[in-house]
Amino acid sequence: MELLISSISGVVALVSAIIISISILKKDQGNERMKKIAKAIQDGALAFLLEEYKTMYLWVAVFALIIALSISPYASLFFVIGTVFSTLSGFFGMTVATRSSVRTTQAATKTTGEALFIAFSGGSVMGLIVVGLGVIGSLLSYLITVKFIPQLSPLVAITAYSIGASFVALFARVGGGIYTKAADVGADLVGKVEAGIPEDDPRNPAVIADNVGDNVGDIAGMGADLYESYVGSITAAIILGVFVLGESTSSFVYTIVGFGILSSIIGIISSLIASKMNVAPQKALNFGSIVANILAMVVFFVFSLKYQNGLNYFAAIVSGLIVGLLIGFITQYYTSEKPVKEVAKSASVGGAATTILSGMAVGMESSFLPLLLIAIVIIIAYKFSGLFGIALAGLGMLSTLGVSLSVDAYGPIADNAGGIAEMSNLPHTVREKTDVLDALGNTTAAMGKGFAIGSAALTALALFSSYIQTMKMGSLDIISPYTISGMFIGTSLPFLFSALAIVAVSRTAGNMVEEVRRQFREISGLILGKADPDYKTCVAISTKGALRNMVLPSLIAIVSPFVGFIVLGAMGKDFTGGLLAGALLSGVILAIYMANAGAVWDNAKKYIEQGNYGGKGSEAHRASVVGDTVGDPLKDTAGPSINILIKLMTTISLLFGPYLVKFFK
Amino acid sequence: MELLISSISGVVALVSAIIISISILKKDQGNERMKKIAKAIQDGALAFLLEEYKTMYLWVAVFALIIALSISPYASLFFVIGTVFSTLSGFFGMTVATRSSVRTTQAATKTTGEALFIAFSGGSVMGLIVVGLGVIGSLLSYLITVKFIPQLSPLVAITAYSIGASFVALFARVGGGIYTKAADVGADLVGKVEAGIPEDDPRNPAVIADNVGDNVGDIAGMGADLYESYVGSITAAIILGVFVLGESTSSFVYTIVGFGILSSIIGIISSLIASKMNVAPQKALNFGSIVANILAMVVFFVFSLKYQNGLNYFAAIVSGLIVGLLIGFITQYYTSEKPVKEVAKSASVGGAATTILSGMAVGMESSFLPLLLIAIVIIIAYKFSGLFGIALAGLGMLSTLGVSLSVDAYGPIADNAGGIAEMSNLPHTVREKTDVLDALGNTTAAMGKGFAIGSAALTALALFSSYIQTMKMGSLDIISPYTISGMFIGTSLPFLFSALAIVAVSRTAGNMVEEVRRQFREISGLILGKADPDYKTCVAISTKGALRNMVLPSLIAIVSPFVGFIVLGAMGKDFTGGLLAGALLSGVILAIYMANAGAVWDNAKKYIEQGNYGGKGSEAHRASVVGDTVGDPLKDTAGPSINILIKLMTTISLLFGPYLVKFFK
Numbered sequence A, B: 001m002e003l004l005i006s007s008i009s010g011v012v013a014l015v016s017a018i019i020i021s022i023s024i025l026k027k028d029q030g031n032e033r034m035k036k037i038a039k040a041i042q043d044g045a046l047a048f049l050l051e052e053y054k055t056m057y058l059w060v061a062v063f064a065l066i067i068a069l070s071i072s073p074y075a076s077l078f079f080v081i082g083t084v085f086s087t088l089s090g091f092f093g094m095t096v097a098t099r100s101s102v103r104t105t106q107a108a109t110k111t112t113g114e115a116l117f118i119a120f121s122g123g124s125v126m127g128l129i130v131v132g133l134g135v136i137g138s139l140l141s142y143l144i145t146v147k148f149i150p151q152l153s154p155l156v157a158i159t160a161y162s163i164g165a166s167f168v169a170l171f172a173r174v175g176g177g178i179y180t181k182a183a184d185v186g187a188d189l190v191g192k193v194e195a196g197i198p199e200d201d202p203r204n205p206a207v208i209a210d211n212v213g214d215n216v217g218d219i220a221g222m223g224a225d226l227y228e229s230y231v232g233s234i235t236a237a238i239i240l241g242v243f244v245l246g247e248s249t250s251s252f253v254y255t256i257v258g259f260g261i262l263s264s265i266i267g268i269i270s271s272l273i274a275s276k277m278n279v280a281p282q283k284a285l286n287f288g289s290i291v292a293n294i295l296a297m298v299v300f301f302v303f304s305l306k307y308q309n310g311l312n313y314f315a316a317i318v319s320g321l322i323v324g325l326l327i328g329f330i331t332q333y334y335t336s337e338k339p340v341k342e343v344a345k346s347a348s349v350g351g352a353a354t355t356i357l358s359g360m361a362v363g364m365e366s367s368f369l370p371l372l373l374i375a376i377v378i379i380i381a382y383k384f385s386g387l388f389g390i391a392l393a394g395l396g397m398l399s400t401l402g403v404s405l406s407v408d409a410y411g412p413i414a415d416n417a418g419g420i421a422e423m424s425n426l427p428h429t430v431r432e433k434t435d436v437l438d439a440l441g442n443t444t445a446a447m448g449k450g451f452a453i454g455s456a457a458l459t460a461l462a463l464f465s466s467y468i469q470t471m472k473m474g475s476l477d478i479i480s481p482y483t484i485s486g487m488f489i490g491t492s493l494p495f496l497f498s499a500l501a502i503v504a505v506s507r508t509a510g511n512m513v514e515e516v517r518r519q520f521r522e523i524s525g526l527i528l529g530k531a532d533p534d535y536k537t538c539v540a541i542s543t544k545g546a547l548r549n550m551v552l553p554s555l556i557a558i559v560s561p562f563v564g565f566i567v568l569g570a571m572g573k574d575f576t577g578g579l580l581a582g583a584l585l586s587g588v589i590l591a592i593y594m595a596n597a598g599a600v601w602d603n604a605k606k607y608i609e610q611g612n613y614g615g616k617g618s619e620a621h622r623a624s625v626v627g628d629t630v631g632d633p634l635k636d637t638a639g640p641s642i643n644i645l646i647k648l649m650t651t652i653s654l655l656f657g658p659y660l661v662k663f664f665k
Helices: A001-025 A032-070 A073-108 A112-148 A155-193 A207-245 A249-276 A281-305 A309-335 A338-350 A352-365 A367-400 A401-423 A428-470 A481-522 A536-549 A552-610 A619-663 B003-026 B033-070 B075-107 B114-150 B154-194 B207-245 B248-276 B280-304 B311-334 B338-350 B352-365 B368-398 B399-421 B428-470 B481-522 B535-549 B551-609 B617-661
Strands: none
Touching: A001 A073, A001 A112, A001 A249, A001 B551, A032 A073, A032 A155, A032 A401, A032 A536, A032 A552, A032 A619, A032 B311, A073 A112, A073 A155, A073 A207, A073 A352, A073 A428, A073 A536, A073 B311, A112 A155, A112 A207, A112 A281, A112 A367, A112 A401, A155 A207, A155 A401, A155 A481, A155 A552, A155 A619, A155 B311, A207 A367, A207 A401, A207 A428, A207 A536, A249 A281, A249 A309, A249 A401, A249 B075, A249 B352, A281 A309, A281 A401, A281 A428, A309 A367, A309 A428, A309 A552, A338 A352, A338 A552, A338 B481, A338 B551, A352 A552, A352 A619, A352 B075, A352 B338, A352 B352, A352 B481, A352 B617, A367 A428, A367 A619, A367 B481, A401 A428, A401 B033, A401 B154, A428 A552, A428 A619, A428 B368, A481 A552, A481 A619, A481 B338, A481 B352, A481 B368, A536 A552, A536 B481, A552 B338, A552 B481, A552 B551, A619 B352, A619 B368, B003 B114, B003 B248, B033 B075, B033 B280, B033 B368, B033 B399, B033 B535, B033 B617, B075 B114, B075 B154, B075 B207, B075 B338, B075 B428, B075 B551, B114 B154, B114 B207, B114 B280, B114 B399, B114 B428, B154 B207, B154 B280, B154 B481, B154 B535, B154 B551, B154 B617, B207 B248, B207 B368, B207 B399, B207 B535, B207 B617, B248 B280, B248 B311, B248 B399, B280 B399, B280 B428, B311 B428, B311 B551, B338 B352, B352 B428, B352 B551, B352 B617, B368 B428, B368 B551, B399 B428, B428 B481, B428 B551, B428 B617, B481 B535, B481 B551, B481 B617, B535 B551, B551 B617
16 A cells, blocks of 8 residues: 555656646747747757766666676666666756756746746656656665566665666766856856956857756756755665665555655645645745645654654654755855855955965865754664664755756756746847846755755664675774775775866867957957857867766776775775775765855855956956856865765665675675 | 883984984084074064963963863873973974074075085984983873872872973964964065065065064964874873773884884984985985884784784784875875865866865865775774774874874975075075975975874774763764754864854954054055064064953853753763764764865965966956965964864863763762
8 A cells, every 4th residue: 555655656757747848848938039049958968968978878787787797687677777777867857957947937927936937847746756756766766676677676676776876966066067057167267257247148158068067967967967866865764764664664664665755746736736826926836845844744654653663763753854955054054145255355465365264264164064053964864763774864964856957947947947048139128037046046046955964874874884784794893904994095085086076177168268369360250249159069079078078987986896895805894884884984075065155155246246256257256166167166066066976886785795796706 | 012112212213303303403504694683573573472372371270270170280280291391392492493484595606415414303303202202201100199098099100290281282283373364464464465565575564464474373383283182082082092902002002103113213314314315305304204114013013923913903004004194195196186285276267266165175075085084093093902993004104103293294394494595585596395285385384184083083092982981972973862962063163163263363364464564654664674673573462462362262161061061961971972973973074175275275275476377467367366365274373273283172081081070970
């Protein structure tokens, strides 16, 4: 019965997504110029995704083969299902999002409420597809294995499925992140700073690449990323539940997930109705989230009463939710309140150098309280429900992902709608309306990031505990030289990974800068708007940079779990345990640092652009642009990928560990 | 007998230091203007140190009282001895160094060889005092306790002594670091960039503060820092040796230390003779180091033969030494070869933002290989001699600290000599000679940093293992919720600490910038050299900034070991274990990242100043100055302090842990 609720909820989510998509496609796309620009962006995004998939699926095929030969062909199948579902989430979510953007622009020529409705509808398609496919894939892997593949453990099946999800997410995040940030930096440094033309100006040769990047990086990348998080948190809860407490907990977990999805759908509908009724945008968005979360908690509570220890589980879930909220508030504080003003002030006093220093310091300081809260929730959740409780707390943070991801995905749609308005030379009033929606997206995104970070830490920790259980180690002693060696190397991997990602963005952006400069220099009449720029070369530069550079960082996650066993034999299990723990610790803090430092630089720039400390064109503004540019690859390429990196390392170790320890004995 | 060697070596080191000091003081100080400037710097440095000591010794008194009341009055006494010896190392080393600088300038009016002789003599005084006081203090604490205080464990005595060393070092590094970098940034941003006057120009109001800063930060701070490292590595080796293998290992360790000191003295004398003979400066310096290291290894080998398992110990020591060398080479590569040119190139292509990004990426990437090597040496040393082997490897890296610290301390003396030449308007040829010596110092410093980082990691790890032993925990399980919570919080502490240090520099530098701008604006004739600047106000700003901001970051180290026990009771021992492990891992990598990113920015700027990518005054140069300014507080304030932070946290936990676990049971 309980499994029914989660499968129904998955189907309802997908059906809702289809209905909403159809209703979006019926909306007006605006004038010919708008259609042409939107088409260029859609085609560019599609072209890149197809190229990305070609490279990626080559590696998927190799890894599927490795799984088939070493673990089981069935496990390999579930891995592939994970990759395909993840790809579908990103692909469909983005396809609808790109089509929503232009329609949002058109709607913004009328009312803000109508624009909000379309933009949020577009975001909700992403949210619903991610949770729908996420739960259906997990459930299918689990049930098929239980019923038809007795020789395979269902835990192995969902682990393989989860690896597929993480695998694609890592490539998509890194590749999309390199693409979008190289284009962004190139467009900003030459267009805004050197040529002095506004953002999204059609004279900027990198403008199409920049807008394509927003779609492939911020939307498709984010979709794959959150799909990964969602699947990861379900996987961790199921594995630890079954391991520690037995088979029956799986239906508890799936039902909680199902109720969370249903609550999210009701929340989404509430927000849509509110925006139709022209409620203020912020309130309309908040309304849906509040409805979904309260509803979910009530249902979880009632449902928990049915289970022995159910209330303890419920307490763990709620503690996760509360800590997720608190981390969200802390993130919001550090990236919007006093710290932003301080960074802006340091831009006006000491220029670029002090801007960088103060943003760095904010980023570093901002990581303390979230880690403290994570530490606290670990102890609380453990007290209530042991290791299973830690996984439940992570799941609690993501239980209403359907609605929060809708809000997250809505942001880039509003952002792109503004870009299309600019490029189509629509009246300023249109851009002003989309700007309001965009700004709102940034605030709510901070909240979403809090949940993403908190759940990533708890999920990775739960998966790590599963590794220790699966390897039958009982405990993992830090002062074993193998463990501590693994920890040192593990600690360095997120740094190495980030270095590769940053260099990739920095180099590709360098090529972009040179190309944009060349076009301004060589295409006569371009700056006067009398000649068209060559958009395609810029798109090609971003594409090439992304494809060439996304593989190496991703390989860190895929190869590192094997090294310890190959070099150290059976002691590899201690080493790999240390490796995972080290990567977890340094990965979580680096991700928080990068996300918040990047956001505070971004927002300090916006604060100055609002007219503070001399406003646009002032020395302070120039300094703040440097800060923003430095922050871009941190917050949108390296930072969000690290969460995936640590989980992928852990699930791969979890799947292969028992095999490797036998093989290299 | 063996203890005799180490006590004699300590005394010989101190006597040598006194003889060399006297010979330096006999040298010519140059003309009246030089004397006046040197006097101003000496007085400024002395004034700051006295202020710093006032604030610091207040905290020393409080902590001494806590030790006396909770542990033992005798332990408190050894703690105070540690603080006093550390203060003396920094104070005397600096006093001689400031007097050496002006004499080096005067000697540079004649030959490079003579200038090298004086500068290196000055550095060697620091080197000899540090190792001399280091070993004498440790030995005294150990022997006095064994002979006269039967109720106190000698291990507790040397731990308390070690805490004293770290305590003062942390304050000195943070306080001196804030002072020097605020003055440096202030002098550079306004003087060099805005007013366009050269470095060390007497018209710059912050120039005296800048030169005072070089002394109190780079020299006194470094002296206290390395004293701390040296004492820490001895302490860790003694504790683990005695714990794991019994009483007799203490004489092995002290004798190794003694032979290392005697080898260093012979190495120093070799370098001094070589520079007297006008050997090329690089060769003269290398000669001494090579002599000392080869000699030490031969003596260690022969001595090891006497001991059962001695060759295993010897292998651990040698593996530490080799890894220290390798880390040094890696550091040198990342901060002087291809990476520097790449950062310089990105300065010319994309300006400040890409300069920052590429330097960050270099710093992150550069942390991977050192951590890999540390992981390898842990396994090797452990295979040879267990946990004691890890401590021996750390000791091996620092065994010839006497000579390597002499080289380290020589750098700032040469740097200051150049400053005095500039401020005294001496002919350009003088500055050119000191510049040669200064550049040389930077190269050798990279090598020294490799040893400092490697030994800090191993020493902290050995002390951490001692904590686990002392608490009678046997092992520390990562997946205990208390341990993992501690690890999360521990991981965040070096980030929090760095944030506080960076903000302190950034704010104080901001005040300095405003003051220097004010003086250029308000003192008419200043820029034309017709009016004197108000140096004192700038000195006061740095002093105030340092004193006000050095306490809070230092308190992190002092308070954090207590929190776990207070909140969690007896489970605090797991929590604190995790806390120490987390801080160790994130601290080591952050220290490497900061040191190398800072150095690569610094050197990229110098590379451009040599005429590449447009040379001084070009766009690329301006971008590289931003990079250098960002790197300053990372490499000279936060970075080097983190090594002390993690060791101080660990030794405090080691001393108080057994007491706290009883108290809060």
